[in-house]
Amino acid sequence: MPSGRVRWYDPKKGFGFILSDAGSDVFLPQNALPEGTKDLRKGTKVEFSVVDGSKGPMAMDVTVVQSAPSLVKATRPKPDDMAAIVEDLIKLLDSAGNQLRRHRYPSQAESHKLAVLLRAVADNFDVQD
Structure with a gap:
C-alpha cells in the first residue's frame, strides 16, 4: 500500500494533495478520508490506495498512520x-x-x-x- 504525507488539505474546498513516498503528487478527495475525519493537517503521514482519476492519480481509502504534531x-x-x-x-x-x-x-x-x-x-x- 502506498504511503506519503499530506502536502495540503482544505476542508472548505473538500480536497487536497498527498506527496507520496515515491515523489509524486496524488489528489486527495474528501470522500477518501477515514470515516469521521473532516480535516488533515499538513505533514500527516498516511497510507492509501491509488486509482486513476480523470486528472491523474487519486487517493482512496486513506488511513492516518501518524498525525503531524501541533x-x-x-x-x-x-x-x-x-x-x-x-x-x-x-x-x-x-x-x-x-x-x-x-x-x-x-x-x-x-x-x-x-x-x-x-x-x-x-x-x-x-x-x-
Whole structure:
C-alpha cells in the first residue's frame, strides 16, 4: 500500500494533495478520508490506495498512520508559567471590573492590553488534539 504525507488539505474546498513516498503528487478527495475525519493537517503521514482519476492519480481509502504534531501545542507555555499568566490576568480583570463599577471603562491603552492578553491566553487554552 502506498504511503506519503499530506502536502495540503482544505476542508472548505473538500480536497487536497498527498506527496507520496515515491515523489509524486496524488489528489486527495474528501470522500477518501477515514470515516469521521473532516480535516488533515499538513505533514500527516498516511497510507492509501491509488486509482486513476480523470486528472491523474487519486487517493482512496486513506488511513492516518501518524498525525503531524501541533505547532501551537508544542510551543505553548508550561502549566506553571501559564498559572502565573492567568493570575496576572485575573488582577488586570479585577482592576477593569473596579473601574466599570465606577461607571467608566478602562483607558484605551489598558483596554487594548487586556484584549491582547485575553486573546493570547484563550489561544493557549484552545489547543486541539
